[in-house]
Amino acid sequence: MMAAPNPGLARAREDDDRAAARTRIAVQGLAKRFNTSGREFVAVDDVSFEVKQGEFVALLGPSGCGKSTILNMVAGLLPRSGGRILIDEDTIETGTVNPRVGYVFQRDTLFPWRTVEQNIGYGLEIAGLPKAERARRVASAVEKAGLTGFAQSFPRMLSGGMRQRVALMRTLILEPEILLMDEPFGALDTHTKLEMHKTLLEIWERERQTVLFVTHDLGEALTLASRIILLSARPGRLKEDFDVAIPRPRDPVAVRETAEFGRLYSHIWHSLGEEFRRTRAD
Amino acid sequence: MAKSRTVILFWQLAILAAVLVIWQWGFEWSKALLPRAYVPKILDPYFVAKPSLIWQSFLRLGCFSDTAGFTTCIKGNDNNLWLATLVTLKNTWWGFLFGSASGIAAGLILGRSDFLARVFGPYIVALNSIPRIALVPLVILIFGLGDLSKIATAWLVVFFVVFFNTFEGTRAVDRDQIAAARLLGASEFTVLRTVVIPSALAWVFASLLPAVSFALIGVIVGEFIGAERGLGKLIIEAEARANASEMMVAIFVMMFVGILLAVAVRSLQSYLLRWQPQFEPSA
Numbered sequence A: 001m002m003a004a005p006n007p008g009l010a011r012a013r014e015d016d017d018r019a020a021a022r023t024r025i026a027v028q029g030l031a032k033r034f035n036t037s038g039r040e041f042v043a044v045d046d047v048s049f050e051v052k053q054g055e056f057v058a059l060l061g062p063s064g065c066g067k068s069t070i071l072n073m074v075a076g077l078l079p080r081s082g083g084r085i086l087i088d089e090d091t092i093e094t095g096t097v098n099p100r101v102g103y104v105f106q107r108d109t110l111f112p113w114r115t116v117e118q119n120i121g122y123g124l125e126i127a128g129l130p131k132a133e134r135a136r137r138v139a140s141a142v143e144k145a146g147l148t149g150f151a152q153s154f155p156r157m158l159s160g161g162m163r164q165r166v167a168l169m170r171t172l173i174l175e176p177e178i179l180l181m182d183e184p185f186g187a188l189d190t191h192t193k194l195e196m197h198k199t200l201l202e203i204w205e206r207e208r209q210t211v212l213f214v215t216h217d218l219g220e221a222l223t224l225a226s227r228i229i230l231l232s233a234r235p236g237r238l239k240e241d242f243d244v245a246i247p248r249p250r251d252p253v254a255v256r257e258t259a260e261f262g263r264l265y266s267h268i269w270h271s272l273g274e275e276f277r278r279t280r281a282d
Numbered sequence B: 001m002a003k004s005r006t007v008i009l010f011w012q013l014a015i016l017a018a019v020l021v022i023w024q025w026g027f028e029w030s031k032a033l034l035p036r037a038y039v040p041k042i043l044d045p046y047f048v049a050k051p052s053l054i055w056q057s058f059l060r061l062g063c064f065s066d067t068a069g070f071t072t073c074i075k076g077n078d079n080n081l082w083l084a085t086l087v088t089l090k091n092t093w094w095g096f097l098f099g100s101a102s103g104i105a106a107g108l109i110l111g112r113s114d115f116l117a118r119v120f121g122p123y124i125v126a127l128n129s130i131p132r133i134a135l136v137p138l139v140i141l142i143f144g145l146g147d148l149s150k151i152a153t154a155w156l157v158v159f160f161v162v163f164f165n166t167f168e169g170t171r172a173v174d175r176d177q178i179a180a181a182r183l184l185g186a187s188e189f190t191v192l193r194t195v196v197i198p199s200a201l202a203w204v205f206a207s208l209l210p211a212v213s214f215a216l217i218g219v220i221v222g223e224f225i226g227a228e229r230g231l232g233k234l235i236i237e238a239e240a241r242a243n244a245s246e247m248m249v250a251i252f253v254m255m256f257v258g259i260l261l262a263v264a265v266r267s268l269q270s271y272l273l274r275w276q277p278q279f280e281p282s283a
Helices: A007-020 A067-075 A116-120 A122-126 A131-144 A160-172 A190-207 A218-224 A259-281 B005-033 B051-061 B070-076 B081-112 B114-128 B132-143 B147-171 B175-183 B188-225 B231-240 B244-272
Strands: A023-036 A039-052 A056-060 A082-087 A101-104 A178-182 A210-215 A227-231 A238-243
Touching: A023 A067, A023 A210, A039 A067, A039 A082, A039 A210, A039 A238, A056 A067, A056 A218, A067 A082, A067 A101, A067 A178, A067 A210, A101 A160, A101 B175, A116 A122, A116 A131, A116 A160, A122 A131, A122 A160, A122 B188, A131 A160, A160 A190, A190 A218, A210 A218, A218 A259, A227 A259, A238 A259, B005 B051, B051 B244, B081 B114, B081 B147, B081 B188, B081 B231, B081 B244, B114 B147, B132 B147, B132 B188, B147 B188, B175 B188, B188 B231, B188 B244, B231 B244
Parallel strands: A056 A210, A056 A227, A101 A178, A178 A210
Antiparallel strands: A023 A039, A023 A082, A227 A238
């Protein structure tokens, strides 16, 4: 683990990075319409945003606002109805899975017939990496995730938090520069969630992947992200865009006591509150 | 509180002993003690033999009590108990193997392709509604009295059972697991190999256990209807001579063959599905 740098310096570096950084994800006029029994309903309507190299962007919005739909379209898991998505200036073909990005699901998608190390090594295995090299990298990932001693266990023997660590490592071991996360800690209890935040912050602050992180948990967004994109209630539209200028390295508990956290929390809370009321009024 | 293993074992042995005793002496006792109208016909050794006679028949058919010696006896009879068992077991095994292999292959292909599933769906339902046993005379007409017709009968019985389960299992694969595999770089074939097949395996195995019994039934029925060798043939011959004890020998041997095959499939199953909670190696 790297030594904690001067927080002021880290923040300045983050700002520098952003000014100079190239755009990794560009979403332009994205739309998604579903047809359910002849009735069309608009899930996502004309959403545009960009994510730059090394940014950690949280996509925040009330349930059902289409934030996961946006993420799935970026991953190519879902065909889009309109607009464009570019990753590194290449247009993503609609509805074709894009293995250049790493994706972490909310639901448990581990392969239950594979052990922890076989799950983590899955991507390397199908990429045809030599066995010895694979074993070395898997062992280091197991250690990094705090799963030492569980390498030979099957997923059903693990707790929800440990399973999600395995899922995270299964994705991170391929060293994706772009990471898409769909409420990955949504199903975990508060304590486990904070531990996962700690793990993710450590990894991200060291490796600086470009992250698009979907969540409806405001505290989670503020803890992790450098930027928050707030979406409106259905149909999902862009509502506001905030920088989260909380210095790094962050600690998931201490971060809640910073002034910036409190200020953004109450501001976004009110903005979110309007959207929740609109959802209920529908 | 659960009864201890010894208590359970005691009752199991007690029931076995009671059945054997009643089977052996029940008919004579009831003839001696009861008025004629009340003597249970079901215990008549003419129909059901009795343990001592069955044992003697076993020794005779198995060439243990032959005066000419074991080897000469084996060579003298080309449908002796050992050869008959071997033939039936071999045909069951091949029928089971071909039936389950083709059932799994067809189930995977149709399970992964909506188009093919819809085209072939009605044909499979129609074929499946034919009672398989009705086809046995036809199979024997086509493949003759030898082993091939028995293997074909077992195949017919096994194929559909395994096919339907594999098909359903393939349909039930978690879509998110497939998406996860794709996002980790898996091709369509890799998804099939590393996600669909392992995931459908639990369903496949659920059908293999009944399938192995069905294969045995198929072979025996084939041997009843027309065969030169095998345990079914042994029964038909014993019936022609109204020899109940020889039939019972063949039935008991079939029971052991059935148990043997079931144990083999089950141990393969518990190894391949060891990731599932119900197959956790017991302490």
